[in-house]
Amino acid sequence: MPLIPPLDRNRQTPLYEQIYRYLRAQIENGALKSEEALPSRRMMAALCGVSTTTVWNAYEQLAAEGYIAAKPKSGTYVEGPERNFTPVTETGEAPPEENKPPPVRYDCRFGRIDESAFPHKLWHAHQQAALRLPEVLQRGDPQGELFLRREICGILNRLRGVEADPSAVIIGAGLEWLILALLPLFPETARFGMEDPGYTPYRKLLDAYGRKTLTVPSGSGAERLYDLQPDILYLQPSHRFPLGGVLPAKKRQELLQWAGKTGGIILEDDYDSELRYRGLPIQPLQSMDRDGRVVYLGSFSGSFSPALRIGYMILPPGLEERRRHTGHPSCPVSVPDQLALASFIQEGRLERHIARMRTLYRRRRERLLELFKRLEPDVTAEDDGAGLFLRLSLAIPEERALTLALEAGVRLTGISQFYEGTGEKTRVLFGYGGLSDDCLPEVTGLLARAWA
Numbered sequence: 001m002p003l004i005p006p007l008d009r010n011r012q013t014p015l016y017e018q019i020y021r022y023l024r025a026q027i028e029n030g031a032l033k034s035e036e037a038l039p040s041r042r043m044m045a046a047l048c049g050v051s052t053t054t055v056w057n058a059y060e061q062l063a064a065e066g067y068i069a070a071k072p073k074s075g076t077y078v079e080g081p082e083r084n085f086t087p088v089t090e091t092g093e094a095p096p097e098e099n100k101p102p103p104v105r106y107d108c109r110f111g112r113i114d115e116s117a118f119p120h121k122l123w124h125a126h127q128q129a130a131l132r133l134p135e136v137l138q139r140g141d142p143q144g145e146l147f148l149r150r151e152i153c154g155i156l157n158r159l160r161g162v163e164a165d166p167s168a169v170i171i172g173a174g175l176e177w178l179i180l181a182l183l184p185l186f187p188e189t190a191r192f193g194m195e196d197p198g199y200t201p202y203r204k205l206l207d208a209y210g211r212k213t214l215t216v217p218s219g220s221g222a223e224r225l226y227d228l229q230p231d232i233l234y235l236q237p238s239h240r241f242p243l244g245g246v247l248p249a250k251k252r253q254e255l256l257q258w259a260g261k262t263g264g265i266i267l268e269d270d271y272d273s274e275l276r277y278r279g280l281p282i283q284p285l286q287s288m289d290r291d292g293r294v295v296y297l298g299s300f301s302g303s304f305s306p307a308l309r310i311g312y313m314i315l316p317p318g319l320e321e322r323r324r325h326t327g328h329p330s331c332p333v334s335v336p337d338q339l340a341l342a343s344f345i346q347e348g349r350l351e352r353h354i355a356r357m358r359t360l361y362r363r364r365r366e367r368l369l370e371l372f373k374r375l376e377p378d379v380t381a382e383d384d385g386a387g388l389f390l391r392l393s394l395a396i397p398e399e400r401a402l403t404l405a406l407e408a409g410v411r412l413t414g415i416s417q418f419y420e421g422t423g424e425k426t427r428v429l430f431g432y433g434g435l436s437d438d439c440l441p442e443v444t445g446l447l448a449r450a451w452a
Helices: 015-028 041-048 052-064 120-131 146-160 174-185 200-208 222-228 249-262 317-326 335-346 349-373 398-407 437-450
Strands: 068-071 075-078 169-172 191-196 212-217 232-235 265-269 294-299 311-314 379-382 389-394 427-431
Touching: 015 041, 015 052, 041 052, 052 068, 052 120, 120 335, 146 169, 146 311, 146 335, 146 349, 169 174, 174 200, 174 265, 174 294, 174 311, 174 317, 191 200, 200 212, 212 222, 222 249, 232 249, 249 265, 335 349, 349 379, 349 389, 349 437, 398 427, 398 437
Parallel strands: 191 212, 191 232, 232 265, 265 294
Antiparallel strands: 068 075, 169 311, 294 311, 379 389, 389 427
């Protein structure tokens, strides 16, 4: 089977795009059959001699276009051209070319980063160096490698003012895994307060594991919490999703007082905190906490790469003591990746990379705000000075806007899906992290014509 892409490193086409185009061609011409398993990202990276990030980007593009799909605890499989790419009419004939949906030219969903700015060679060098370290192929520390936990404490102290001991840090494969790792520390009857609107996948995750979730209106103060009586409250106070903005200082103090009085726990997701473009960094709740009621959660998805799948949490003393007695799942992140990231931080590479990306994204954001200004009053871009997406207020319903944008070749994210009940119907998220600066006039022009 012709599975290994023939990569040409002398071409200007990125390696991830070469892999994506090759596999897409193999699926479309039938060489890769429906339901056929693809190699894991790590195995494909080894076969091609590239980083797992490169393969992850290729697989993500194939998945976004419906060529492949990941099955939990199983692997990645071909979806099959008969379902996705050659639809037929009732007569068995292929539909006219003009009826086929146009390909997605610009993926403007939130959560994507600029792949061209990723330090591929430098990161690869750190990965190779990590593989030569003693004990690198052993099982590793169940809590996460001490080297990385120390470096995380150091960079958080420098960038966010967070004070923590490495013994209180837990490394995990993203925030979903970390939230699940917290569950044994709380009784099964514990109630989780989830903001509405908010990041709904976490609510669904807790529901799937049989945990009770309560709907807390976004931005609520302590009075609402005394009424609802959650035991644990999940928040993104430094950059609220999807509405944006910062939780005011007064409400922050109220929430900490609520936690101190009631014995509640606050899960602080310090979402996009390093990608702030105006003013000083926002003080995290963890550094304001005097009663040991805050669990601090973070990752390297926005500042470095979502493909790395390395997140961390810092437990307050009470929960850290409880963890010693109850235990937790062993760290699922590979030891070489942990050691590579630790040395990357130790040498100051990550902080310099974050500074460069902050400058790049700030310029891109300012340019987009100028371009969207020309679309007013039909389209209004809301700017909260942080993150990798803009909120667009529209003169047409969200569902219609998303359909028209997709027909024009632009994929966006609707806000209504992040509401527990009936929510916004006229706003969408425009993610610009994965775009290039050169394409900004074109993509905004496509949206202007689509929504005219």
